[in-house]
Amino acid sequence: MDGDLVLKWLSFRGHGRLSDVTSSVAALMEGPPHAKTNAARAYLRRLEVLGHLDLLWPESKWQIRPTVLTQIPGSSAFALVIGQRTAELEERLEAEAVLHKVRAPDTGTTTLGDPGTLLLEYDSEAELSEIAANAGAGFIPCAASSLAANLPLLVPGPRAGGPNTYGSAVEMFNVFQREFTHVEAFRRDGLYKQIVNGRWQYWLLRSGLWSSIGYAEGMCLTMSEVDSQYLQFEILEDAEDPIGTLHVNAGLPLPVQHRQALALCSGVSPVKTTGGPWTYHNVPSSVALAVARSIHQHLKVR
CATH class of the missing domain: 3.30.780 (Translation Initiation Factor Eif1)
Structure with a gap:
């Protein structure tokens, strides 16, 4: 099964539990069970980044995104089709305009390739908006620019109590070794993690105050203090x-x-x-x- 079929299958399902969809995608991967599960999670994250679905980790759920047509930066001739993808949708789009499917490049990270990129030809923004309406899709002038314009300045998350002293082992990110290492005491400012209810939880400690934070956000804040040339x-x-x-x-x-x-x-x-x-x-x-x-x-x- 290739990435196009996976996206169409997800579009048909619409939503569900993360554990179920992870198991289904893992069955398409190669390697030992643990590696297949990790590869499946990474693949689903890629589909989220490409705008096709949302991964609701706190709720352990996922859902497909509605189909959207959006302009590509620097181009006045091609629009990107993201979100839910079905054979019926492609037929409706082809009835309205010229549709191109571009094979996705090999990312070299999994045995399952990304879905092909759907590009739609158009002459004007007004025409593109009309095509979207006729095909039953949404329209965003330029999703990339819109998302970028609304990116917040990263700051520590809400105040929290920090790692549980009597819980599982606590690790702190070592900015010089570029890895997390086990620590017995956690009094130094930095990024910490601990397994809570089977999942990694992350906290930032700054000037004696704990804040909960996501992994990527915590890494960006921590690394910016030692290197801003990334x-x-x-x-x-x-x-x-x-x-x-x-x-x-x-x-x-x-x-x-x-x-x-x-x-x-x-x-x-x-x-x-x-x-x-x-x-x-x-x-x-x-x-x-x-x-x-x-x-x-x-x-x-x-």
Whole structure:
């Protein structure tokens, strides 16, 4: 089964429990059970970043997103189709305009490829909005730019009590070794984690105050204090808002909304070579800057 069939199957299901969909996708992967489960979770996260579904981790649920047509930055001829995808939808879109399916590049991270990218030809924003309405889809002028413009400045989360002294082992992120290590005492400022009810929970300790936080958000805040050179922007098309390629150091995990803003610039997942950075294509300078500012990073332009 390929990525297109997986997305159509998810579109047919619509929603469900995360454990069920993870098990189903894991059955398509290769390797030992634990590795297959991890690969399935990573694959579902990629589909979320591509705008096809939402993963509701606190509720242990998932749901497909409604179909949306949205413009691609730097292009006045092609729009991206994201969200729910069915054979009937594709037929309705093809009846309205020329539809292209572009095979997704190999990300090298799983045995299951991403769904192909659906691109729709259009002549004007008004026409694109009309096509969406006639096909029963939503319309967003440019989802990538909209998401980027609304990215918040990352700050510690709500106040919390911190790790449970009598719970499972506690680990702290070592910024010099770039890994979590076991600690007996947790009094130094930093990012901590502990397994609670079978899942990792994360906290930030700053000036004696604990805050709960997500993994990626905690890593961005922690790493920004020691290094703000994790993002490099390579300009490929000079314009009022230059278009280029954004390279993100693999040691810096980005929050979901930041990855979505970047991935929806092209409609494809970022690519990564062994030992290299994550690379996002067709990114406008404004989007790259918004991402960098949100995570307290300096955008190095070359």
